[in-house]
Amino acid sequence: MNSLFKALNDETRRQIVELLKEKDMNAGEIADRFNISKPSISHHLDILKRADLITSEKKGQFIEYSLNTSILEDLLNWILTLKK
């Protein structure tokens, strides 16, 4: 739960998640969408991956990232119990 909130507590990472909602993308394509260096984006991707919000798959020279929405179930439930 902690890593999930941590991962989502950053505007850039939330935008990455929203991008991946539309379609899978490789690291370079993702980085091109932001005015942030590639190493920084790589770091953000790492945090999202540790939180299980995204998965990565090597495709030759590229690494393709995908959104994993199943982990959001936990977050959803946490919020719903608050609303009772």
Place this chain on the structure above:
Amino acid sequence: MNSLFKALNDETRRQIVELLKEKDMNAGEIADRFNISKPSISHHLDILKRADLITSEKKGQFIEYSLNTSILEDLLNWILTLKK
């Protein structure tokens, strides 16, 4: 959205929110539940309040805090659109 994620990105604050789900409490009562100084708890309450997650009402000498679940609607919708 930013302040909401920021507010929830802390275990202590999430626990405060969970406490207030059960019943309204004043600042002292909340602080008594944690091994953290009162000023620190006061600071956490301030962050939760700025995020609109809680409201406060002066009751004489005390200040009573309540959960505001309506703001969670935004969070819920954000998550739901990700799940499409």
Place this chain on the structure above:
DNA sequence: ATAATATTTAGATATTTGTCTAAATATATA
């Protein structure tokens, strides 16, 4: 094999954050 491309790792730095103690403010009570 060499060069080019894609991505990550390493290390540095400035900013943000969570915590503390001490002091200030506000209300209630003796």
Place this chain on the structure above:
DNA sequence: TATATATTTAGACAAATATCTAAATATTAT
């Protein structure tokens, strides 16, 4: 009015975080 109680504000500090550049690693193409 003086004292006790409840809470916040102020200021300091250590730890965490987001960012950068330079270098390393891995794959593809010439």
